[in-house]
Amino acid sequence: MEPKPMEYRNLPPRLAGLAEIASNLWWSWHPAARMLYKNLDRQVWKESTHNPVKVLRELAAEALTVAATDPAYLARYDAVLERLRKELAEEDCWCDEKISVPVDYTVAYFSAEYGLHHSLPFYAGGLGFLAGDHIKEASDLRIPLVAVGFMYPEGYVMQHIRDDGWQESVDQTLDRDATAITRVLDAEGRQVVVKVPFIEPPIHVAVWKVDVGRIPLYLMDTDIEANDPWNRGISERLYIGDRELRLRQEIVLGIGGDEVLDTLGVHRSILHLNEGHPAFALLERIREKVQDEGLSFEEAARQVRNTSIFTTHTPVAAGHDVFPFDLMEKYFRSYWPSLGLSRDEFFRLGVNPADPRAGFNMTVMALKLSAFRNGVSLRHGEVTRRMWQSLWPEAAPERVPIDSITNGIHVPTWIEPKMELLFDRWLGPDWIERHDDPAVWENVAKIPDEDLWKTHYWLKIKLVDAVRERVRQRWSRDRISTSKVLAGGTLLDPSVLTVGFARRFAAYKRADLIFRDRERLKRMLNDRWRPLQIIFAGKAHPADDEGKQILQRVYRMAEDPEMGGRIAFVEDYGEQFAQYLVHGVDVWLNNPLPPFEASGTSGMKAALNGVPQLSILDGWWVEGYNGKNGWAVDGREGTGDRDGADAAAIYTLLEKEIIPLYYRVSQDGVPHGWVAVMKEAIRSNAPRFSTRRMVREYLDRFYVPALQAVKEWK
Numbered sequence: 001m002e003p004k005p006m007e008y009r010n011l012p013p014r015l016a017g018l019a020e021i022a023s024n025l026w027w028s029w030h031p032a033a034r035m036l037y038k039n040l041d042r043q044v045w046k047e048s049t050h051n052p053v054k055v056l057r058e059l060a061a062e063a064l065t066v067a068a069t070d071p072a073y074l075a076r077y078d079a080v081l082e083r084l085r086k087e088l089a090e091e092d093c094w095c096d097e098k099i100s101v102p103v104d105y106t107v108a109y110f111s112a113e114y115g116l117h118h119s120l121p122f123y124a125g126g127l128g129f130l131a132g133d134h135i136k137e138a139s140d141l142r143i144p145l146v147a148v149g150f151m152y153p154e155g156y157v158m159q160h161i162r163d164d165g166w167q168e169s170v171d172q173t174l175d176r177d178a179t180a181i182t183r184v185l186d187a188e189g190r191q192v193v194v195k196v197p198f199i200e201p202p203i204h205v206a207v208w209k210v211d212v213g214r215i216p217l218y219l220m221d222t223d224i225e226a227n228d229p230w231n232r233g234i235s236e237r238l239y240i241g242d243r244e245l246r247l248r249q250e251i252v253l254g255i256g257g258d259e260v261l262d263t264l265g266v267h268r269s270i271l272h273l274n275e276g277h278p279a280f281a282l283l284e285r286i287r288e289k290v291q292d293e294g295l296s297f298e299e300a301a302r303q304v305r306n307t308s309i310f311t312t313h314t315p316v317a318a319g320h321d322v323f324p325f326d327l328m329e330k331y332f333r334s335y336w337p338s339l340g341l342s343r344d345e346f347f348r349l350g351v352n353p354a355d356p357r358a359g360f361n362m363t364v365m366a367l368k369l370s371a372f373r374n375g376v377s378l379r380h381g382e383v384t385r386r387m388w389q390s391l392w393p394e395a396a397p398e399r400v401p402i403d404s405i406t407n408g409i410h411v412p413t414w415i416e417p418k419m420e421l422l423f424d425r426w427l428g429p430d431w432i433e434r435h436d437d438p439a440v441w442e443n444v445a446k447i448p449d450e451d452l453w454k455t456h457y458w459l460k461i462k463l464v465d466a467v468r469e470r471v472r473q474r475w476s477r478d479r480i481s482t483s484k485v486l487a488g489g490t491l492l493d494p495s496v497l498t499v500g501f502a503r504r505f506a507a508y509k510r511a512d513l514i515f516r517d518r519e520r521l522k523r524m525l526n527d528r529w530r531p532l533q534i535i536f537a538g539k540a541h542p543a544d545d546e547g548k549q550i551l552q553r554v555y556r557m558a559e560d561p562e563m564g565g566r567i568a569f570v571e572d573y574g575e576q577f578a579q580y581l582v583h584g585v586d587v588w589l590n591n592p593l594p595p596f597e598a599s600g601t602s603g604m605k606a607a608l609n610g611v612p613q614l615s616i617l618d619g620w621w622v623e624g625y626n627g628k629n630g631w632a633v634d635g636r637e638g639t640g641d642r643d644g645a646d647a648a649a650i651y652t653l654l655e656k657e658i659i660p661l662y663y664r665v666s667q668d669g670v671p672h673g674w675v676a677v678m679k680e681a682i683r684s685n686a687p688r689f690s691t692r693r694m695v696r697e698y699l700d701r702f703y704v705p706a707l708q709a710v711k712e713w714k
């Protein structure tokens with residue numbers, strides 16, 4: 001197959017760079033780059049769901065010819081292209097000043113999922129967006145990093161809600177040629193295919209690449225002819241339920257991923273594991289040192305440990321893979337001798353002392369073989385130290401060597417472009433370059449209340465329009481029932497105080513908590529003068545029936561006429577709708593059961609855009625809440641009924657504080673008290689909960705010390 005740019009038959013030479021820009025996801029966080037495609041043809045842009053590759057493939061030649069002779073368009077085109085090329089060519093790493101010797105310091109970052117853009121559906125939820133935002137930030141900070149993950153050709157599961165409110169999944173096969181993905185080719189021009197070492201019968205993976213600014217993300221795909229049918233399905237979809245298939249998936253991710261980097265000749269000295277799924281990569285690094293450098297297992301493990309970072313993301317037990325020993329034996333029998341280990345020694349790497357018979361625990365292995373370990377918020381750090389105390393029985397709980405680095409979001413990705421313009425004006429034109437500096441955000445105070453409010457209100461209208469447009473299409477195209485049209489948000493009103501709740505429907509997130517006392521909620525929804533409306537979105541994992549039941553309960557509320565059309569459920573939550581939602585609602589609701597929310601990141605996206613939180617004190621909000629930038633729910637003091645107490649605390653906050661504040665509008669039409677909370681949310685949360693702050697912490701606290709270890713033995 002031809003490389004992609006050749007396919008853009010209509011592209012005039014003067015605009016050849018549009019193919020170059022489209023091929024690098026850099027466009028996704030640079031509005032000026034996106035505008036180049038949008039301005040060619042707004043309708044095609046919309047139909048492409050904001051995907052430059054599709055625009056170039058589908059656009060009529062005429063629009064391009066016109067653009068190629070429009071001086072204003074060409075000037076913007078030239079500027080964007082120059083900026084892209086300049087940024088990609090820059091050599092100096094932000095970290096250079098911290099590393100005195102020229103060791104090859106590439107970080108290999110492994111993750112089972114990446115949330116980058118909705119045109120690349122390789123994600124399930126927060127873990128994926130964290131990984132995507134991490135590598136975008138590594139690009140911005142010019143940190144040398146390569147990322148490894150899976151292709152998931154069937155990964156895109158569209159959510160449809162049945163008439164009875166039950167979630168159904170509609171599989172959609174990814175059109176690889178309609179997104180910014182390229183085949184990685186060898187010297188002969190054939191796609192690189194790698195055999196996963198030591199696994200019989202053999203598994204092969206084809207290698208694809210997504211360019212994320214300066215960062216290459218290599219994606220493995222097992223759906224190729226070299227594999228037998230069973231193996232072809234390994235990378236079919238995310239988080240397969242079947243234990244054996246799941247194990248094979250993780251073998252491919254960790255061991256195959258490492259082999260891919262070797263095959264491509266990528267030198268790297270640091271390994272960063274995003275969650276335990278890719279932890280077999282640690283074993284593969286050790287095996288190479290044992291076999292190629294002749295080291296003992298102990299010495300090889302010591303070197304690998306001192307250069308490996310393991311980030312754990314959840315206190316929920318199901319988030320930590322444990323494989324039965326007999327299954328491990330089946331796949332690793334020929335592997336452990338190559339490490340210089342006996343069967344027992346090998347198994348001990350994955351045994352949880354608190355539950356030794358459970359099986360081989362990926363998190364335990366990752367904790368044992370990485371010297372740098374962290375949870376993803378201060379609170380999650382504490383919870384994780386307690387959770388794994390049995391691995392360090394001699395240590396007091398607070399001394400368990402697991403650190404924390406609080407999550408953040410990639411600011412250029414999640415700032416809404418209109419809001420960005422407002423910030424450009426009042427925070428200084430270079431605010432985005434210095435956005436992790438709290439001093440920059442003191443200038444939020446200067447933004448006139450009216451301007452911030454108008455911008456926000458405009459975004460809320462956009463959100464409501466987008467919701468209605470979705471149901472309108474479903475109605476006219478798919479003939480869904482009128483009650484579903486109403487449940488989908490037809491009656492939403494932008495003037496009404498709007499609460500947003502969107503995330504995965506895992507049980508601990510308690511999506512239906514707000515319906516705990518239906519009468520009390522109904523009074524607020526149906527208040528004649530000061531009503532409330534709530535927009536829900538999110539998917540349950542296809543195998544999670546409990547999550548689907550919660551979703552069904554929420555959906556039935558959206559359909560219930562007694563709720564007055566003020567509850568909406570928007571189907572098929574993904575990156576694109578998340579953008580509308582975190583930009584456009586008035587309040588971001590989060591009410592998980594503590595301590596299960598490790599961090600949460602969607603609320604950070606909302607806060608950046610001036611949307612305050614109404615959230616349980618768990619995850620990042622423990623650090624984020626300051627008494628003036630939103631509301632903290634803490635129902636702990638109540639009875640033994642935690643759900644009831646938390647729900648009551650939410651109702652009381654809504655009735656006594658949030659609703660009155662929102663509707664206290666001055667003569668000039670602006671709710672100044674409300675805008676003060678919006679401003680405080682931006683000022684206090686934006687710099688801290690950014691991936692700029694986060695990745696710099698990983699660099700200072702983990703990557704640089706890990707490099708010191710490399711220096712030692714080089």
Ligand SMILES: *Cc1c(COP(=O)(O)O)cnc(C)c1O
Binds near residue numbers: 503578602
């Ligand atoms: C940010 C994001 C998430 C993660 O949200 P949490 O608050 O961490 O649960 C999930 N899905 C999408 C589409 C997102 O953009």
